[in-house]
Amino acid sequence: MVLVAGIIMFVLWLSLRPHRPRFFLDDFTIPNLNRQSGAVNLPVRFTVDERNPNQKIGIHYGTIFGSVYYNDLLVASGPVVQPFYQQPKGDTPLAGELTASGPTPGNPAWQRFAGDAAAGSVALRLLLNSTVRFQVQMWDTREHHMKVDCEFGLRGDGTLQQGDKNKQCTLYF
Known part of the structure; x- marks a missing residue:
């Protein structure tokens, strides 16, 4: 009897266990990146595709905050998306726009940033933070x-x- 109850509980746990959402970087732009007056006040636009792989489980997201980093230097940050509910097996494009706060020409990091831009490859990181509840x-x-x-x-x-483009992002809980 206990064995049968254990097997039933295990099957229920497997069927109701939520899977983590998946995020893919679809687009990212900083227009006029190669200008000489620094990256301050430039618009930072991006789109990240969020995919819910769950068959019967929806996801409630809190406000999503975004931050963009060049090495360890914060380039832009702020709220990106207001709270929303993601349907099971749904895809949602998360479009964000932030305003760059640096680097400035007086900052030593600007020389490296401008050099990377002139060389044609600037390595950046986009971090998105939020809270989620599975339903x-x-x-x-x-x-x-x-x-x-x-x-x-x-x-x-x-x-x-x-x-x-369409590169899967790393997700931490």
Whole structure:
């Protein structure tokens, strides 16, 4: 009897266990990246595709905050997307726009940044932070902190390198 109950509980756990969402970097641009007056006040635009692989489990997202880094230097940050609900087996493009706060021409990192842009490849990281709750019909799980980390390269003109388009981002819970 205990064995049968254990097998039933195991099958229920397997069928109701949520799978993590998947994130893919679709597009990223910083127009006028190669200008000489620094990256301050430049628009930083990106699109990340979020995919929910769960058959019967939806996902509630809290406000998503984005940060863009060049090495360890914060280039831009701020809120990207307001809270939303992701349907099971759904895909949602998350379009964000931030304003760059650096590097400035007076910053020593600007020389490296401008040199990388002139060479045609600037390595950047996009971090997205939020909280998520999984929903199975009428039951919600507790909130989990989620961090999405996308590493990619920009061409000298400020557009995403072709090899990084639709690249899967790393997800941490």
